[in-house]
Amino acid sequence: MQKLHEYLNSHSIGEMHPSDIAQILKQLDDSKFAQAVKLIPKDLVGDVALALPDRLFDDIVENFSVDELSHAVTELESDDQHEFMQELHEIDEDVAQEVFKTLEPQDQQEITKLKTYDEDEAGSHMQLEVFTAAKDEVVHDVIKRFATLRKENKLENIQNLFITNDKNKLQYTIGLDDLLIFDFNKTLSQNIEQSDENFEPKVAQDRENIKDVVHYFEEYDLSVMPVVNKDGVLVGRITSDDIFDIINEHATEQMYNLAGVDDDVEDDDEIIKAGRKRASWLGINLFTAIAASLVIGLFADTLQSVVALAILMPIVASMGGNAGTQSLTVVVRQLALGDISQGDAYRIIKKEVAISLLNGFIFAIIIGIISSFWFGIEYLGYVIALSMLINLFIAGLFGATIPLFLKKMDIDPAIGSTVILTTITDVVGFFSFLGLATWILL
Numbered sequence: 025m026q027k028l029h030e031y032l033n034s035h036s037i038g039e040m041h042p043s044d045i046a047q048i049l050k051q052l053d054d055s056k057f058a059q060a061v062k063l064i065p066k067d068l069v070g071d072v073a074l075a076l077p078d079r080l081f082d083d084i085v086e087n088f089s090v091d092e093l094s095h096a097v098t099e100l101e102s103d104d105q106h107e108f109m110q111e112l113h114e115i116d117e118d119v120a121q122e123v124f125k126t127l128e129p130q131d132q133q134e135i136t137k138l139k140t141y142d143e144d145e146a147g148s149h150m151q152l153e154v155f156t157a158a159k160d161e162v163v164h165d166v167i168k169r170f171a172t173l174r175k176e177n178k179l180e181n182i183q184n185l186f187i188t189n190d191k192n193k194l195q196y197t198i199g200l201d202d203l204l205i206f207d208f209n210k211t212l213s214q215n216i217e218q219s220d221e222n223f224e225p226k227v228a229q230d231r232e233n234i235k236d237v238v239h240y241f242e243e244y245d246l247s248v249m250p251v252v253n254k255d256g257v258l259v260g261r262i263t264s265d266d267i268f269d270i271i272n273e274h275a276t277e278q279m280y281n282l283a284g285v286d287d288d289v290e291d292d293d294e295i296i297k298a299g300r301k302r303a304s305w306l307g308i309n310l311f312t313a314i315a316a317s318l319v320i321g322l323f324a325d326t327l328q329s330v331v332a333l334a335i336l337m338p339i340v341a342s343m344g345g346n347a348g349t350q351s352l353t354v355v356v357r358q359l360a361l362g363d364i365s366q367g368d369a370y371r372i373i374k375k376e377v378a379i380s381l382l383n384g385f386i387f388a389i390i391i392g393i394i395s396s397f398w399f400g401i402e403y404l405g406y407v408i409a410l411s412m413l414i415n416l417f418i419a420g421l422f423g424a425t426i427p428l429f430l431k432k433m434d435i436d437p438a439i440g441s442t443v444i445l446t447t448i449t450d451v452v453g454f455f456s457f458l459g460l461a462t463w464i465l466l
Contacts, residue, residue, distance in 0.1 A: 155173070
């Protein structure tokens, strides 16, 4: 807490960033945290709360009154207001309702409007604050109006001017850097006609999937994107900082899904809830492991006859599992980034199979030679080499096919892929190795 004291004393409010304060707060224990949050400037409480992990958000709420929370909300931009109220509603519905009632009517309307969108829709992530002008306005008047709004803190983080008609339909998007080189004495329309630049807007539909909007930002290197409804009416904008958050959240979600855990549950401190969620996947893993063990049981006599098989058997399954995970991770990530089109399935499968076969030949030869010298059993090297080649082929094939199939079925490719793949490589690895050993060695 002393560190926060020093930080607040050595910086003016204008110099502080909410993320810096959040970083300090995350290092404090519960007793010091409750005291430290009281030192946060009231205008920054909302931003700091949103910068903290979800598990600490409720600690912020507990330490401030309804009026203080209401003030924190009013200092946020519309998209952050919506997020703050959502988080607050999940923690305490009664407090959320009380805070909402104390807000200005305009803030209430904006929050209510954003709540009409689903979380995966672009409209749910947009800011409603936009800077607009009519195309017959003189540039000098537009810049003067922008300066006034900016001084009054009615506009923040503005990069673009949106030109709309009398029905608020979006017509052009002009960057502020382009606006500054316009002829100030002419109208926007005259400047646009005389310019060689293309000011046709790249827009997002408010009901469009946010993942598609993320791809637009990546593909066109955008910093901001206007959002329109089905009639082309400008309703808001999405900025790059929101896109970065979405990319980060999606990457985290995919990493957790590949490991069979829930990102929402893992953010909480509730051990039972997180343990129960993990246990469901561990239970599935248990049954898949039993399936692999049953395969091994079919060749109990072979294992008793050639003990070396029991020593070498995990190598085949492990190599197959790792090779399959490599293919799986690459394909899942490329699907998430939108780098794989509908007609790319054959190309991707062919590539992953080819890589797996190449590595299969290399490591089959290596393990075959090692096994022959290690145990001195005739044909044992051929058995494990053939099994390794078969299992790595299967690993590459299913590592690419499983996520592509799940995607086609509109299922998140990351969910369950690892469990399915591990089962296949284990079963195929054990069956091929022990089956070949039974056929060739006995």
